[in-house]
Amino acid sequence: MTERATHAPVTSCAAARLEKTVSADAVRHNLALLRAEAGGRRVMPVVKGDAYGLGARAVATLLVASGVEALAVDTVAEGVDLREHGIDRPILVMDVDVSDNASACATYGLMPAVATVGQVERHCGAGHRQGGPVTVWLRTNIGFNRFGPREDQDFEVVLDALREARAKIDVAGVFAHLSSSAWDEKETAEQATTFQSRVHQARAVLGAHLSASLAATHGLLHPAALHGTDWIRPGLGLYGLLLPAGRNLSGWQTSGLDRLRPALTVRARVLDLIDVTRDEGLGYDRSCAVPPGRCLASVAIGFSRGITGSAAGFSGLLHGRTCPMVGKPGMDCTQFDVTKVPGVRPGDWMTFIGPEPAGGPVVRTAEDTAAELGLSLYELLAVLRMPVRLEDPR
Secondary structure (H helix, E strand, O other), X not given: OOOOOOOOOHHHHHHHHEEEEXXXXXXXXXXXXXXXXXXXXXXXXXXXXXXXXXXXXXXXXXHHHOXXXXXXXXXXXXXXXXXXXXXXXXXXXXXXXXXXXXXXXXXXXXXXXXXOHXXXXXXXXXXXXXXXXXXXEEEOOOOOOOOOOXXXXXXXXXXXXXXXXXXXXXXXXXXXXXXXOOOOHHHHHHHHHHHHHHXXXXXXXXXXXXXXXXXXXXHHHOHHXXXXXXXXXXXXXXXXXXXXXXXXXXXXXXXXXXXXXXOEEEEEEEEEEEEOOOOEEEOOXXXXXXXXXXXXXEEOOOHHHOOOOOOOOOEEEEOOEEEEEEOOOOOXXXXXXXXXXXXXXXXXXXXXXXXXXXXXXXXXXXXXXXXXXXOOHHHHHHHOOXXXXXXXXX
């Protein structure tokens, strides 16, 4: 009886068909550049949403090895996952999580956001049950309008609750989100002024030691967003990505953000080639007519990987040529017109973000792909659900 061959891991099999690759060298370069642009402020990279779909465990490990002082996530579950995988830096949970998770927050030493009296009481109770004070950050609402009160007098009520809870809660700092820092300078300046006023209020009640954090990546283009702060919280910038409108801001010309390096590559394999010899319909419903003389490549990417059926202008890069999608994507396979692509063969990589494997002169940017799919860069990274590999030559 022959012994059964050892099967390759599921992730290896999936990555043989399609992959996201993150360059560790590019992330390290971008971190150093963002740190320099922050003018000596400490850096708290945001690795929420599995580091925007790029692998929070691997990215966080890389960032910690590169000297970051803290990390930020959206949920308690994300913070617990990092703790379970050996990340020992302070971790800010930016979203106000549900009361059921307060105890886990205390157990794993996470720093939850608090924005209301009820949330202060919740984490007081968790600290009491844990047998020691918990550390929190005060989240203030300056116009983002997801968590916390807008008005100064309501903010003061939360400050009073924190003052009363000093024996059970340590407040590390105050933070907020800017709503329009990628395109609106006037609103950003107004929100920064409100934030500075709130920080002054908080320090008057809770102590001058409180840290302050407002700017993420695009906030670095606004001097007002850095004024009086100690921390920046970059997200997309770590991967060399910026919302296009940011390049129109007055701070762009004097910033160094044009030196950020793209860190992301997304590719999928050509699985088969179909030569169309007569008028045909394509796919399940045959709603797309294909004339004779076309060559179609079946490529290992589809709607289960985030490619939507409404993306009529979607395309890939193959042998230096742009290849439009034909018809609608399938679940894990979509067809592209490669009629004018010389030498295409099954097994070739079609590139959707980044340079081609051979290092040719044509590069597809994440902005190109996001525009074709009708998504923001944040949405694009989140919906491209596929194996991710951190490429580190060190």
